[in-house]
Amino acid sequence: MAKSSTKQQNQRPSGHIRIISGQWRGRKLPVKDVIGLRPTTDRIKETVFNWLSPYVRDSHCLDLFAGSGGLIFEALSRYAESGLLFEKDAGAAAQLQQNIDLLKADNAQLVRGDTLKLLTKVPTQTYDMVFIDPPFRQDLLEDCCAKLEEYNWLSADAVIYIEREKELNQVKLPANWTILKEKQAGQVCFELYQRQAVINTTAE
Template sequence: MAKSRTKQQNQRPAGHIRIISGQWRGRKLPVKDVIGLRPTTDRIKETVFNWLSPYVRNSRCLDLFAGSGGLIFEALSRYANSGLLFEKDPSAASQLQQNIDLLDADNATLVRGDTLHLLTTVPEHRYDLIFIDPPFRQDLLEDCCAKLEANNWLSADAVIYIEREKELNQVKLPANWTILKEKQAGQVCFELYQRT
């Protein structure tokens, strides 16, 4: 009984995300109610994309835990060249694909699977802008960052956005990542790094 209730929970629409700026400005996209999915709020997104304004246009983007797609769709709306989305949850992935189709975003590619496993493969391209917003309290962040470096996923001066829980304050990141910006909103810390 509990199982079917969880399944229903996973498939119920939770609401919408809104694209703030660019070619799809004002578009609302449906989001499924998936356990652990926390769409980045409009307020945080606005701050983040102010930070990212010098880097987005014509960039090749990678979203490691795409979830609602809020970050990658915002980047593509602002004329990023392409976006690769990783998502493990079948329900969230299905909604992401529907939203890609809805936007007719032929420069967005969804890969369904476990991010840590996907990062062990050799990428077809290197990426300029990376979004890392893993589910909280699952110890995924450090491993992801190490694999990005170890397996040549990053362009020479890639910019990396990280969203994490506030209490996770001892994070070991690659030594060649320099912090550019950081801010906190409630229980969420968000940071921007550049590879040097």
Template sequence: MGTNQRLRSKQKVNTSSKSGQIRIIAGQWRGRKLPVKDLEGLRPTTDRVKETVFNWLAMDVRDTNCLDCFSGSGSLGLEALSRYAASALLLERDKSAAKQLQTNFDTVKASNGKVVCTDTLAFLAQPAQQEFDLVFVDPPFRKGLLEPCCESLENNGWLSENALIYVEREKELTQPNLPSNWTLIKDKTAGQVIYQVYQRQPQ
């Protein structure tokens, strides 16, 4: 086998070994790697983006009640719990992904994490069961889910008075129509992804 062929083979091995897992960046489970389901459309937030986001939120995660609206791999909710959030509720429609999320909670003994296997928009259309201080809105791209999700969060009582809302969206999506009392406080682009943090102002 030639050198270039060996290199290509090694690169393929390395690439596949990185798929199917997430890494906790900081906090009580720092460095832990947890498996995720390899599902079509699953797009875990990259480590680089996640690190930036949690640097933005560094002083605002501890003791918060978190909601991860389209949890997928659970990367954001688990990172928040690792950094001592009080609780995290993860919403995930796919049954196998939701089961893996619960397994990962059990693995790290996150008794303050809860997974609900549900359609997020249907769940948020209900009157809120509790208020959340930190909310992650990272829906599948090009599905038209961002605006109705944010509208339900605001209108149905899911947000605490000064809640922080993280939004991750595709770059080609023009500025979405979000609640008028949400103020943009952080904003960055990475490749084809725009990620932002908003703060809710009481109405």
């Protein structure tokens, strides 16, 4: 995420995100000015949803660090079945709820709280598509990925989108995740993985 709050207005002068395609195509949604909030750019989002096009419709989606909501609202606009949004910051969460209400997105549910703690709760269902775009340089990525597996948040062949800082090398991800796509834009790396269900294993 952006480290400097003094440049935030220059980085996002419009204070909004735009939904690219689907039922809400062209809709602009306000974004709360929160230090470190780094909405996925339209350019990256377009690439990512080209990757995700075979998987989005009727999927159950989970956004671990919802922030501006740009990824989850794009998925719901493209007819994902449902979306669960986690967000820790009070201001960002309030804006997300307002945007959910504005879109009349009855299939979206916002939960405010710390993602790592929320992931230790037993989920009511599994998720087919997960967005992981954590704050940069806070060492959250590996723990999140491990907890998704440990606490059974994922469907058998779930797809997982990860957005991370370029300098974060040798990330330890679950062994049953296979990379499908990867790309870099400036200082940001973005990747798409697919999970394979773990078959009966012998004792280590």
